[in-house]
Amino acid sequence: MTTTLRPTAPLKTTDDGERRCTYEVCVNSRPVGVLELSTDAKFGASHGQIQRLDIDEPDRRRGRATVAALAAEEVLRGWGCVQVRITVPIEARAALTLAGDLGYTTRGHNMVKDLTVPPVLPPASVSRAMTETEFPSWLARERAGYTRSWVERGSTEEQAAAKADADFTAYLPNGPATPSVRLRVLTHEGADRGDIWISLGDAYGEDVGAYVFSVEVAPEHRGQGHGRSLLLIAEQESLAAGARSIGLHVFADNTPAMGLYESLNYRYTRTHLFKAL
Structure with a gap:
């Protein structure tokens, strides 16, 4: 044959x-x-x-x-x-097994959560909108971190920068004034602890009503539950906008983040893999 x-x-x-x-x-x-x-x-x-x-x-x-x-x-x-990428639905177990047998490496996952009732933030935690003056430094930090994450996973600086340009242009065309975007800051006991970027609508082809593009807790405040609070803010904002589900992407080597999302009842929907040629 x-x-x-x-x-x-x-x-x-x-x-x-x-x-x-x-x-x-x-x-x-x-x-x-x-x-x-x-x-x-x-x-x-x-x-x-x-x-x-x-x-x-x-x-x-x-x-x-x-x-x-x-x-x-x-x-x-x-x-x-020089590289090939594939995306496999999580239920396609045979395809995932085949990819592993052929030497593909898991790069990341998409996860989705169904939304019902707006959650309540922990005591002394408050959500506020990011200000216009805060946005430029936030954008520079996000873009640099996003570019670096792709370089660390095998892309060249040029390829990673091009992807960052394309994605930030597509999903933040008018900065914080983009109608489908919510940029929120978490304060706890009167001090800022972190921020979150939420896009309303099916921005990533997951058939969801909202999508979390970025969650960031200040390094000195990590390990104190603020990442969970930021994700609860995302649920609040999404439900207020009429969304009934929310999605996100997590890199496969970010074990703490995957554990957090799982604890909040996010479920895996797709796996992204790659192989050098």
């Missing part, structure tokens, strides 16, 4: 070098599934993505997906990609 990829249409290439193509996965020329590949619009042409890999039910558990995934990597190498 020979498993091959057969393009369903010519390769699509944009002016900025982005590529995309869909293939039939074939066994002895018989179609048994579909594969979709692209480069990453935010990281550039050197980063590839397996957007979709579906094998028809009668041909599953025969190694077809493994061969197709390896063939996909060869295609992406031919495109000049």
Whole structure:
């Protein structure tokens, strides 16, 4: 049995070098599934993505997906990609196992929580809006931290900076005046302890009503429960805006954050993985 990829249409290439193509996965020329590949619009042409890999039910558990995934990597190498990324729904256990067997590393997770009743903040804790004068220094700190987090996970400075530019432009087009944005500061016993960035609407394709983009507690005040309070503020703001669910992303190496989100009844929905080519 020979498993091959057969393009369903010519390769699509944009002016900025982005590529995309869909293939039939074939066994002895018989179609048994579909594969979709692209480069990453935010990281550039050197980063590839397996957007979709579906094998028809009668041909599953025969190694077809493994061969197709390896063939996909060869295609992406031919495109000049040095890394490939995939996103797997948490319920797709077989796909997660296959990714591990093929040497993919988990980069992060999406998590979601259903919202019902507005929570109450701990005594002496209060939420307030971030001021216009506080915003520039907050933005510089957030952008630097966001860029650094991607560099630490294998991206170049240029790629990480480009992603930061794209994401902050997309999600904060008018700064603190962006209608869909809530920038809140937590004060406790009269002093600022941290801040949170909440986006209202389905900003990350998770079918949620709100999304937490950033939670930051001042280093000297960590370990005192203020991160939990900030997330309760996010729930308050989201419910007040009519949202009934809230999502967020967490990097896989941020064990304390994952523990906090789990304790607040967030559930995992998608896992993001990568592999060097």
